[in-house]
Each structure stands twice: as structure tokens, then as C-alpha cells.
Amino acid sequence: MRVLLTEDDQLIAEGVIAGLNAQGFTVEHVTNAADTEAMVSAAQFDVMILDLGLPDRDGLTLLRRLRQRSFHLPVLILTARDSITDRVAGLQAGGDDYLLKPFDLRELAARLHTLHRRFQGRSTNLIQHGSLSVDPSTRETFLCDQSIDLSRREQSLLKALLDNKGRIVSTDQLKDAIYGFSDDVESNALNVHIHNLRRKLGSQIVQTVRGMGYRLGPASVDEINEP
Numbered sequence: 001m002r003v004l005l006t007e008d009d010q011l012i013a014e015g016v017i018a019g020l021n022a023q024g025f026t027v028e029h030v031t032n033a034a035d036t037e038a039m040v041s042a043a044q045f046d047v048m049i050l051d052l053g054l055p056d057r058d059g060l061t062l063l064r065r066l067r068q069r070s071f072h073l074p075v076l077i078l079t080a081r082d083s084i085t086d087r088v089a090g091l092q093a094g095g096d097d098y099l100l101k102p103f104d105l106r107e108l109a110a111r112l113h114t115l116h117r118r119f120q121g122r123s124t125n126l127i128q129h130g131s132l133s134v135d136p137s138t139r140e141t142f143l144c145d146q147s148i149d150l151s152r153r154e155q156s157l158l159k160a161l162l163d164n165k166g167r168i169v170s171t172d173q174l175k176d177a178i179y180g181f182s183d184d185v186e187s188n189a190l191n192v193h194i195h196n197l198r199r200k201l202g203s204q205i206v207q208t209v210r211g212m213g214y215r216l217g218p219a220s221v222d223e224i225n226e227p
């Protein structure tokens with residue numbers, strides 16, 4: 001899952017990034033309102049974490065502005081302001097959830113999963129695709145009830161394809177989904193992850209659409225044990 005974190009406190013940001021990375025999230029970090037606006041128009045995210053006390057503008061003003069410009073992603077507000085008035089203001093400005101500082105990183109991760117899931121209209125964390133089931137919150141993948149061991153990048157790649165079922169996903173979109181901006185991406189790295197997914201979930205799971213990109217295909221158990 002790709003997360004945009006707007007937080008000017010370096011210590012908190014570092015903790016959130018490390019904690020979420022360890023749980024399989026890809027986090028982009030900005031420290032002010034102007035960079036947030038630039039980032040949301042430049043890249044795709046699944047969910048946003050927003051600190052309210054920002055150096056250049058109040059977080060609520062920023063959020064209201066983003067919502068007016070039809071920014072529709074789920075937003076979790078992170079703040080030390082603890083009053084009913086503040087909470088109501090946060091929700092009215094377009095926030096979807098609210099977490100008070102200091103907070104537990106596991107709770108933050110769990111809430112992000114719930115927001116993302118609700119946004120996608122799913123009532124449980126489990127994503128079903130034929131005989132394949134994926135739980136993004138526990139990062140478990142099952143094929144015909146057999147647990148499949150996927151690396152973090154393979155999980156992100158599979159999730160990006162599942163999120164776009166029936167649609168063609170470009171190479172750049174897939175790279176965006178599995179790498180952060182600061183990651184050093186070797187030119188053939190995406191191909192390696194695709195190769196591994198096909199090896200583990202069947203050769204049809206990632207279909208190449210010539211000149212356009214890739215598409216999710218059926219998972220198949222038959223090829224799992226082949227060399």
C-alpha cells in the first residue's frame with residue numbers, strides 16, 4: 001500500500017516510516033502543505049496521513065482545499081489536539097479517521113488497512129481472486145488454501161494488479177506501486193518480480209499486454225511445483 005505522510009516533526013516521521021516500511025507499506029514523506037499539494041498531483045497513493053500543525057499552513061485548511069479539488073483518498077489525521085471540537089473540525093474538513101499523538105504504530109497500520117479496505121468497498125481484509133486469497137493486513141497469500149511465501153515487492157506488485165482487476169496497468173504504475181521515489185530501481189528489477197510471481201502463482205497470473213503494460217490473469221496451482 002502506498003502512503004503519503006505529511007508530517008513536519010522529523011522524529012515522528014522517521015518512526016512512522018520505519019514502522020510502516022516494516023509492515024510492508026511504501027511511504028512518501030513531505031513536511032509541509034505546499035509539498036503535499038505537489039505530491040498528490042504528481043503521484044498515486046492509497047491513503048494519506050496528515051499532521052495538523054504544519055509550518056506553512058494549517059492541516060485542516062490544506063485538507064479542505066484538497067477535498068474541494070476532488071482529492072478523494074482516505075485521510076487519517078494525526079494530531080496532538082485532543083478536544084471534541086478539534087475532532088469534529090477534522091471530520092468536517094474531510095478527514096476519515098483520527099489518531100492522537102502519541103500513538104502505537106501497530107494501531108496506525110491497522111487503521112490504514114481499514115481505511116483502504118473501506119475505501120475499496122470491501123468489508124473484510126481478505127481479497128479473493130479465484131483460488132487466490134490475499135490478506136494485505138497480515139501480508140498472507142494463499143493459493144488453494146496453501147500458504148505462498150511472497151517477498152514485500154512481490155506482495156506490492158500483486159496488490160497493485162488486484163486493485164486494478166480487469167484493467168491494464170502500465171510499467172510505470174507498477175513501479176510506483178512497489179518502489180518509493182528514493183528507492184534505487186534497477187531497470188530489470190520489475191521483470192524479476194514478475195517472473196517470481198509467475199513462478200509462485202502460475203504463468204498466467206501476470207499477463208503481458210504488448211506495448212501497454214500488464215494485466216491480472218488467473219492464478220493457477222498446477223505450475224507451482226514445476227521447476
Ligand code: CA
Pocket residue numbers: 007008009051052053054
Ligand atoms: Ca506538526
